[in-house]
Amino acid sequence: MTVTVSPTAAPPPADQARVGLLARPWVRFGARRLGRLVVSLWVLVTASFAMIHLIPGDPVRGALGPTAPAELVEARRQALGLNDPIITQYLDYLRGLVTGDLGTSISSRLPVAEIVAQRLPATLVLAVLAFLAAVVVAIPLGVAMGVLTRRGHGRRTELAFTTTSIVVATIPDFLIGVMLVYVFGVRLGWLPVAGNETAAAYLLPVVSLAIGPAAILARIVRVELVTVLEADFVRTARAKRLPARTIYLRHALPNAVTAALTLGGLLLSAMVAGTVLVENVFAWPGLGSTVVQSILTKDYPVVQAIVLVYGVGVLVVNTLVDLALARLDPRSLIREG
Amino acid sequence: MTGLSFADVTVRYGRMTAVDGVSLEVPEGQVVGLVGESGSGKSTLAKAAVGLAPLTAGRISLGGAPVPTRGRHRPLQMVFQDPYSSLDPRMTIGESVAEAMPPGRSRAQRRAEVERLLDLVHIDPAAASALPSRLSGGQRQRVALARALGANPRVIIADEITSALDVSIQGAVLNLVRELQRELGLSILFISHNLAVVRYVASHVAVMRQGRVVEHGPTARVLTEPSHDYTRELLAAVPGRTTRRSRP
Numbered sequence: 001m002t003v004t005v006s007p008t009a010a011p012p013p014a015d016q017a018r019v020g021l022l023a024r025p026w027v028r029f030g031a032r033r034l035g036r037l038v039v040s041l042w043v044l045v046t047a048s049f050a051m052i053h054l055i056p057g058d059p060v061r062g063a064l065g066p067t068a069p070a071e072l073v074e075a076r077r078q079a080l081g082l083n084d085p086i087i088t089q090y091l092d093y094l095r096g097l098v099t100g101d102l103g104t105s106i107s108s109r110l111p112v113a114e115i116v117a118q119r120l121p122a123t124l125v126l127a128v129l130a131f132l133a134a135v136v137v138a139i140p141l142g143v144a145m146g147v148l149t150r151r152g153h154g155r156r157t158e159l160a161f162t163t164t165s166i167v168v169a170t171i172p173d174f175l176i177g178v179m180l181v182y183v184f185g186v187r188l189g190w191l192p193v194a195g196n197e198t199a200a201a202y203l204l205p206v207v208s209l210a211i212g213p214a215a216i217l218a219r220i221v222r223v224e225l226v227t228v229l230e231a232d233f234v235r236t237a238r239a240k241r242l243p244a245r246t247i248y249l250r251h252a253l254p255n256a257v258t259a260a261l262t263l264g265g266l267l268l269s270a271m272v273a274g275t276v277l278v279e280n281v282f283a284w285p286g287l288g289s290t291v292v293q294s295i296l297t298k299d300y301p302v303v304q305a306i307v308l309v310y311g312v313g314v315l316v317v318n319t320l321v322d323l324a325l326a327r328l329d330p331r332s333l334i335r336e337g
Numbered sequence: 338m339t340g341l342s343f344a345d346v347t348v349r350y351g352r353m354t355a356v357d358g359v360s361l362e363v364p365e366g367q368v369v370g371l372v373g374e375s376g377s378g379k380s381t382l383a384k385a386a387v388g389l390a391p392l393t394a395g396r397i398s399l400g401g402a403p404v405p406t407r408g409r410h411r412p413l414q415m416v417f418q419d420p421y422s423s424l425d426p427r428m429t430i431g432e433s434v435a436e437a438m439p440p441g442r443s444r445a446q447r448r449a450e451v452e453r454l455l456d457l458v459h460i461d462p463a464a465a466s467a468l469p470s471r472l473s474g475g476q477r478q479r480v481a482l483a484r485a486l487g488a489n490p491r492v493i494i495a496d497e498i499t500s501a502l503d504v505s506i507q508g509a510v511l512n513l514v515r516e517l518q519r520e521l522g523l524s525i526l527f528i529s530h531n532l533a534v535v536r537y538v539a540s541h542v543a544v545m546r547q548g549r550v551v552e553h554g555p556t557a558r559v560l561t562e563p564s565h566d567y568t569r570e571l572l573a574a575v576p577g578r579t580t581r582r583s584r585p
Contacts, residue, residue: 232422236481239387239415240437240488241406250436254427 029326037319044311049093051307052300053086062298063106076106080301102308103301105294112305115290120309122196123275123286129202130209131268138214139260142221146256147248149222150229162219169215174277177208181281194283205282209274213267220263224256231255258328265321269314276310340365340524341386341413341492346395348381355381357548358395363492368518368525370539370556372532372571378548379528383494386526387415399491409440414485418497420477424469430455430480431465437488454483457520458513475506479513486517492524499534507534514538532571536560544568 052059060076061068077083080103081092096102102112149158184204185193192201228234229252237247279288287306294302341363348356356378363369371379384390386397388406397404404413414437417423424433431451438447452462458479460472469477478498485493495514499507515538518525529535535542535556542559544552544567552565563569 232417232419233425235389236415236417236423236484237425237436239384239389239417240484241388241411241413242437243407251425251428255425 026326030323033319033322033326037315040315041312044308044315045094045097046090048304048308048311049090051304055300059298059300060106063300080104080106097308102305105299105302107294107297107299112301115302116287116305116309119285119287119290122284123279123288126196126202126205126209126279126284126286127268127271127275129206130271130274131213131264133206133210134214134217134267134271135264137210138217139221139257141214142218142260143225143248143253143256145218145222146225146229146252150226161222165215165219169212169219171212172277173208173212173274174281176211177205177278177281180204180208196284201282205278205284208281209271209278213271217260217264217267221256221260224259225252228252228255258325261325261328262321265317265325268317268321272310272313272317340367340400341494341526342398342401343382343386344396344398346382346385346397347393348378348385348390349393354548355390356385359545359548359550361543361550361553363524363526364541365491365524366522367541368514368527368539370535370542371526371528371545372530372535372542373545374530374571377545379530379545380496382545383415383496383526383528386494387413411437411439411488412491413494414488414490414492415494415496416478416481416485416498419501420474420481420498421501423481424477424484426469429466429468430460430472433469433480434465434484434487437484439489450487451483454486455480457486457517458483473506474502475510478502478506478510482510482513482517486521490523492526494526494528496528497530500529500531511537532560544571 055062058073058077060073060080060082064073064076081089084092100113102116104110105112105115108115145157145161148154149161181193181204184191191204192198193204195201196205234247234251237251242251275284275286276288276291278284279286280292283289287309291303291306291310294300294306343359343361346356346359346361347354359378359382361369361371361382371382373379381390385392386404388404399405399412405411424430428436431448434451434454435447438450442450448465451465455462455465460476460479460483464472464476469480472480478501481498482493498514499510502510511534514525514527517523518538525538527535527539539556541554542556543550544559544565546567552559552563552568559568560572563572
């Protein structure tokens with residue numbers, strides 16, 4: 001008697017050859033997800049375009065100040081295309097985006113694309129370093145806590161960990177930044193408090209951005225690990241007499257990190273937004289400090305472009321996380337329908 | 338030659354005594370059935386053997402020596418009740434089967450061994466690269482058996498391995514257990530609450546109640562001439578059996 005395995009999730013090979021790549025659920029999911037990204041990007045672009053028209057008053061008058069001569073305001077409006085019909089402006093805006101022309105700063109007269117290109121790397125480095133720091137700290141910490149607090153072990157450890165981590169996680173990152181500046185920069189004088197000229201200058205901004213997400217991520221990893229350690233297949237692994245290290249690293253951890261990855265993606269998007277505040281605390285020469293200055297000087301083309309960059313960043317990160325999840329956990333494909 | 342041997346084994350959880358001074362032998366090459374109602378301590382006894390339950394008193398030995406708790410030789414393997422959750426959902430079937438294999442083999446040898454084991458339990462060896470979610474319950478339980486066999490064990494403990502399966506599939510898995518036992522000369526401790534199932538596979542049977550073995554002997558004798566009241570009760574409780582009702 002022979003039992004043949006009948007795959008249910010993937011079509012048989014003959015089928016696959018006929019309809020090609022699209023028959024794979026993962027590819028179908030990826031195509032659908034990318035389609036959704038395009039729609040989201042369009043909404044984002046349109047919203048950032050609408051922003052300049054929704055603000056009360058005349059943006060050019062606002063930027064140049066009440067004392068600016070009317071001819072100058074009119075000339076600048078003309079240069080920015082603000083006197084054209086709205087549909088023409090929208091099409092010009094889209095054409096500009098496609099060709100990489102983000103307009104011109106009202107106050108500095110520099111091309112906005114140049115400002116963004118100059119400021120973006122510092123922000124990216126900050127966000128990526130903070131994310132890596134959070135993951136590198138949170139996963140081992142969460143796993144260690146999960147192992148220590150499994151099945152009613154270490155009640156006190158659990159209480160101490162959950163309390164500390166929730167307190168740390170709820171402090172806003174800019175507040176942590178200010179406290180770190182006060183302690184390590186002002187009181188102790190160990191670390192620079194502003195700029196990004198030296199490697200040491202990275203420490204405080206990265207820590208203040210990473211510490212909250214690391215606490216949240218470690219909590220999730222712990223809870224997931226405790227749940228997985230209760231699962232029957234871990235009991236099977238124990239009954240196999242596998243070494244504890246193998247049980248934790250080969251069986252428990254891969255099954256526990258799926259949820260952590262989902263959350264990690266959300267945290268990365270949140271970190272992109274968090275850079276705005278943290279950059280201002282540390283005078284970090286990135287997009288975040290630029291956008292605040294531009295808001296203060298009412299330099300709308302710059303604000304518009306930076307909002308767009310942040311929005312694209314969040315959308316792209318979310319899409320990448322979804323795709324990675326679909327690859328790692330086929331169940332998420334089913335949930336998507 | 339002695340197989341798996343329990344000597345005065347006691348397992349206590351706090352003030353609750355789950356297993357109370359049980360002595361039981363699983364001789365080499367034999368299938369011993371262990372029956373009893375839920376909570377009688379059958380599974381706890383099995384878990385104690387593989388180290389999942391703490392031993393309060395007594396000794397469990399394998400071939401006269403204590404059961405090894407570490408190292409790459411794992412002579413005692415257990416198969417669990419629920420085939421849906423007992424396999425790692427992220428490991429391919431081949432990886433699961435290969436994981437507890439004794440060391441000192443090349444990759445190709447391991448792959449060949451996985452294929453041989455899957456073939457032995459009547460699973461298409463091509464399924465080695467699939468995840469357990471692709472398999473039915475009966476197929477997964479076959480994989481679980483192959484996985485246990487992969488460790489090259491002297492004794493297998495089967496804890497209610499058919500009770501989560503449909504009746505028709507139960508029969509197929511039981512036939513497989515009998516076949517494997519005959520072909521490989523395995524010793525099996527076969528735990529079940531189902532007397533018909535035990536009668537089918539076991540040459541000896543032990544009856545447990547409230548943590549103690551109340552009766553023990555060749556299957557044919559215990560099931561036809563039970564000497565303990567509780568065994569009689571169990572037999573009387575089997576649906577479709579109305580004969581030999583001799584309750585006081």
